[in-house]
Amino acid sequence: MTSIQTALLSKAVQPVGTPYMAGFENIALSGLGAVEEMISRVKNYWGGMLERGATTFWEAYDPDAADNDSYSFYGRPFGKSLCHAWSAGPAAFLPMGIFGLEPLEDGWKRFKVKPDLGKLTWVSVTVPTPRGEIEITIENSVISLRIPPAAIAEYMGQELTGNVKLPYCQMTRKN
Numbered sequence: 001m002t003s004i005q006t007a008l009l010s011k012a013v014q015p016v017g018t019p020y021m022a023g024f025e026n027i028a029l030s031g032l033g034a035v036e037e038m039i040s041r042v043k044n045y046w047g048g049m050l051e052r053g054a055t056t057f058w059e060a061y062d063p064d065a066a067d068n069d070s071y072s073f074y075g076r077p078f079g080k081s082l083c084h085a086w087s088a089g090p091a092a093f094l095p096m097g098i099f100g101l102e103p104l105e106d107g108w109k110r111f112k113v114k115p116d117l118g119k120l121t122w123v124s125v126t127v128p129t130p131r132g133e134i135e136i137t138i139e140n141s142v143i144s145l146r147i148p149p150a151a152i153a154e155y156m157g158q159e160l161t162g163n164v165k166l167p168y169c170q171m172t173r174k175n
Contacts, residue, residue, distance in 0.1 A: 002032060004028065004032065005028075005029070005032045005034055008025055008028060008029055008032075008034075009029075009034070009037060017060060017062070018059065018060045018061075018086075018087070019045065019046065019057060019058065019059075019060070019061060019084075019086075019087030019088075019089060020086040020087055020089065022041070022045055022089065023087075023089025023090070023092070023093055024089075025041070026038045026041060026042065026089065026090075026093050026097065027093045027096070027097065029041070029097075030093065030096065030097030030098075030116075033116075035097060035098065035116045035117075035118040036118035036119060038093075038097050038118075039098070039118050039119075039120065042090055042094070044063070045061060045063070046061075046090055048061060048063045049061050052070055054082065056082060056083040056084075057083070057084055057085070057087035057088045058080060058081070058082050058084060058087060059073060059080050059081040059082070059084035059086075059087060060073055060080055060087075061087075094125070095125045095127050097116075098115060098116065098117060098118075098120070098123055098125075099113060099114075099115050099123070099125055099136055100112060100113060100114030100115055100116060101113060101125070101127060101134070101136075102114075103129075104154065107129065107130040107131060108127075108129035108130065108131055108134065108148075108151055109131065109150065109151055109152070110151070110152045110153075110154065111134065111151065111152075111153055111154070112153075112154045112155075113136065113143075113145065113153050113154065113155045114155070115136075115138060115143070115168070117138065121139075122137075122138065122139045123136075123137070123138050123139075124136065124137040124138075124139075125137075129148060129151070131148040131149065131150055131151045132148030132149060132151070133146070133148065134146070134147065134148060134151070134153075138168050141167060141168050141169070142165055142166070142167065142168055143155070143165070143166050143167075143168035144163075144164070144165045145160060145163070145164045145165075145166075146163050147160060147161055147162055147163070147164070
């Protein structure tokens, strides 16, 4: 475990306080191979917003805040934005963190797929690109890829195009 990973996982380090910054912590955890911890934090943090009735991403989230205090920010009652685009980190970092999706050439002409599901048993993602949508589903030990025209996916040493179904076996992603 690296010193960065140790610091991120430590209870001694104060929480960042905003979903925007929590997204960067999750990107770091994923990059360090702590995918299971990243998934747990997403469930607790963004899932906590959902449990409180959120239908959009909040500007800030404090799991310990009660009742109307959940909506206070900067010392102002009900001062929190409840629809804050900068807090939508999971939409960006989950495809990278779980699927190992990474563009290798401009416009996603060539991209890498290197999944690490942690303990998840089923996942699916659609990523819009200039060439069309990349769609990936992993279920029942099968990875299904829909690769846009004029794009190439690199997966387990293979170059793939079109619609592909292959056996999937869990492996831990190392950078």
